[in-house]
């Protein structure tokens with residue numbers, strides 16, 4: 001895949017949810033959570049998706065994962081996602097992995113780190129079946145944890161370490177697209193910054209990340225390009241510096257104005273010098 005070719009192409013994506021009937025309302029109109037949204041996701045980049053709570057960011061991500069019905073066109077790594085059955089086949093589920101805000105919900109508390117990180121290799125049986133243990137250790141090391149963590153449960157880890165385990169579990173099957181849905185939001189600033197730095201190291205030229213978040217200061221540091229979502233629509237798109245530095249849409253201006261002026265020191269210079 002060459003860098004000019006998008007890894008993900010989302011055109012006119014619309015997701016509607018039926019509303020419950022209310023008294024006297026025979027057929028209420030469906031609720032439109034994502035409203036004709038278009039964006040692309042380029043390889044080798046971290047694409048940001050920002051917007052206030054309820055603006056439709058997670059629903060857009062769920063459409064990419066083929067978890068909700070949608071109209072419009074979604075192409076991820078050459079797969080026409082709308083043409084896939086629900087649930088999506090294993091081969092596609094390997095292609096797109098997600099890390100959520102709360103790793104305690106996503107990770108079985110009775111399982112040890114070795115099982116949690118190794119499990120996707122068992123699920124995706126055709127992928128990396130040899131030297132499974134070595135691969136688990138190498139993946140843990142790539143997220144800054146070592147073999148001494150293998151036999152701990154998630155309750156024996158800090159929030160940052162848990163999120164690193166969740167990232168290791170997602171990347172062990174080498175997805176083309178890693179969706180980070182508020183993945184840093186529950187972490188303190190220092191820990192979030194160190195996990196954000198880690199994300200750079202994990203980005204391959206043929207893979208991409210979709211970073212969903214509220215924190216525009218973090219998004220500006222972390223992302224290459226940013227899309228701003230409001231009431232299901234993409235209202236502004238551009239490079240992180242354009243969108244966060246010289247926002248054009250009034251809504252983005254409001255979001256930017258809400259960034260604390262004094263950013264904590266740790267959020268500066270997340271990107272390695274180029």
Ligand SMILES: Nc1ncnc2c1ncn2[C@@H]1O[C@H](COP(=O)(O)OP(=O)(O)OP(=O)(O)O)[C@@H](O)[C@H]1O
Nearest residue numbers: 017018031033051052053054055056057058059060
């Ligand atoms: N399964 C569902 N049925 C009905 N409405 C839904 C469903 N899932 C989401 N919604 C609604 O769609 C809207 C968008 O929700 P979504 O979770 O995508 O927003 P978000 O931008 O990710 O918010 P947050 O930042 O709080 O996670 C919300 O009003 C939500 O209540």
